Amino acid sequence: MKxxxxxxxxxxxxxxxxxxxxxxxxxxxxxxxxxxxxxxxAAYTTHRxxxxxxxAMVRASDAEPVTAEISYELPNPAVTLDQLxxxxxxxxxxxxxxxxxxxxxxxxxxxxxxIDALDDAAVRQLGFGGEPEVFPGISEL
Amino acid sequence: MPSPPxxxxxxxxxxxxxxxxxxxxxxxxxxxxxxxxxxxxRGRRGRRRAAQEVDQDPDIAVAALALAHEESVLDALVATDxxxxxxxxxxxxxxxxxxxxxxxxxxxxxxxxxxxxxxxLSSPEPTDEPFQVPAKPRAALTRLAVLEQELSxxxxxxxxxxxxGSFARLLASMAASASQHAATLEADSTAAAx
Numbered sequence: 001m002k003x004x005x006x007x008x009x010x011x012x013x014x015x016x017x018x019x020x021x022x023x024x025x026x027x028x029x030x031x032x033x034x035x036x037x038x039x040x041x042a043a044y045t046t047h048r049x050x051x052x053x054x055x056a057m058v059r060a061s062d063a064e065p066v067t068a069e070i071s072y073e074l075p076n077p078a079v080t081l082d083q084l085x086x087x088x089x090x091x092x093x094x095x096x097x098x099x100x101x102x103x104x105x106x107x108x109x110x111x112x113x114x115i116d117a118l119d120d121a122a123v124r125q126l127g128f129g130g131e132p133e134v135f136p137g138i139s140e141l
Numbered sequence: 142m143p144s145p146p147x148x149x150x151x152x153x154x155x156x157x158x159x160x161x162x163x164x165x166x167x168x169x170x171x172x173x174x175x176x177x178x179x180x181x182x183r184g185r186r187g188r189r190r191a192a193q194e195v196d197q198d199p200d201i202a203v204a205a206l207a208l209a210h211e212e213s214v215l216d217a218l219v220a221t222d223x224x225x226x227x228x229x230x231x232x233x234x235x236x237x238x239x240x241x242x243x244x245x246x247x248x249x250x251x252x253x254x255x256x257x258x259x260x261x262l263s264s265p266e267p268t269d270e271p272f273q274v275p276a277k278p279r280a281a282l283t284r285l286a287v288l289e290q291e292l293s294x295x296x297x298x299x300x301x302x303x304x305x306g307s308f309a310r311l312l313a314s315m316a317a318s319a320s321q322h323a324a325t326l327e328a329d330s331t332a333a334a335x
Contacts (some may be wrong), residue, residue, distance in 0.1 A: 103300060108284070115297050115313045122317035123324050132321035134238045135314045137160035140243075 004061045006098075006105035007054055013098040014051035015068035017091045021047060023074060024084050027035070036085060039127045043088060046124075047095075050117060057110060084131075089128035096121040100137030200308050201250060203299045207312060208246040214292050214319075215239040217272040221281050224274040230279065231329050235289070235322040242315050249308075282330035289323035292316075 021044040030037045058065040075090035076083045077122075099121060102114035122136035135141040218239065224231045275281040296316035303309040 042294050100310050100314055103313040104306035106200065106306075111309065112301055115300050115316065118313050119297065119317045123320050126321060126324055132234050132238065132325055133318060135240045135311075136317040136321065138314045140309065141311075141314075 001101065001105040003106045003110065004058065004063050006102040006114075007057050007061070007110065008063070008066050010064050010095075010098045010102045010117075011051065011054040012060060013095050014047055014054055015066070016072045017047040017095055018044070018051055019068065019072045020074060020091050022088060024078055024087055027078060028084055033084075035082060036081065037038060038122075040084075043092075043124060046120070053113070057113070085128045089125055089130050092121045092125045092128065092130070096125070096137035097139060200303055200305050203303055203312075204246050204249040204308070207296060207299050207315070208243060208250055210292055210295055211239055211243050211246060211315075212278045213272075214260060214288050217274075217285060217288050221274050221285060225281055228278055231282070231326070232285075234328070235285070238318050238322065242318070245311070263265045279330050279333040282326050282333060286323045286326035286330060289319045289326060293319035293323060 021040060025037075025040050025044055028037045028040050055065045070082045075087045078084050096118055099114045099118035103111055103118060106114060118137050122133070125136075126132070215236065218232050218236050222229050275284050294317045296312050296319060300309045300312035300316060303312055315324065
């Protein structure tokens, strides 16, 4: 994969993450589920920031950043506490995979960015009920 | 080092090709590729000595360093597991993960190959001293969390410097795994305190 294609794939993943966290955030109650609310809020902020950084990376390589879809399918109905947490976990796992691919397809500062993003997403999974994995972001292992 | 159960790459493969195949490889490289605790190991010092005599593919050198660091963390986990049996349930996942990492990295490091003297690759030097397990379970968990975090930092550096993209991806994933275990062990340590 060309570096720009890998960055665009990560950007597409971030567009989806921002959308899904926006929906989840609207359904989590601050008073009833304060821990999940905080975790979702932090994740939303982080993914928005990453999306903007990826847009800048794509522009720096003289390409046009991929745009967000109008809407995205949620990983599950995202109604119960378990489903909301599970949807967030699924998003972090998908992001881990595109970041891992980006590590393999880039070098220098962009690779370092992807290494750190993969690390953050892997640890963030634990806050949404995920268990430590042997090879986070690498499904074929 | 004893041959792992999975087939070694054919001798005709270059080291880089073997490594790329390894990094891109399928589940067969890991499945069934676990070692017992009694697996004999080369002394790390001996490996380093051997390394000085052979010029190395830079990625093989990185793999050898990562392998030595993984082994030192596994040693600490196994020693802690043995000293504090009631922590066993909390350490099983980390032990399993590091065994899988070691099995994969061992495939990339040819027989008799040793990590270069650390410094150029800025990896903290694993010591040859046996790991001293803290007497209190909570302190033992905290110590392991620190070791996992150090391993993660080193693996991230290795991922940054690796020449092969697929190997970099693998190392970054191992770093993320170590970070997950660091976070889990730290949380367990805090819970043990409460």
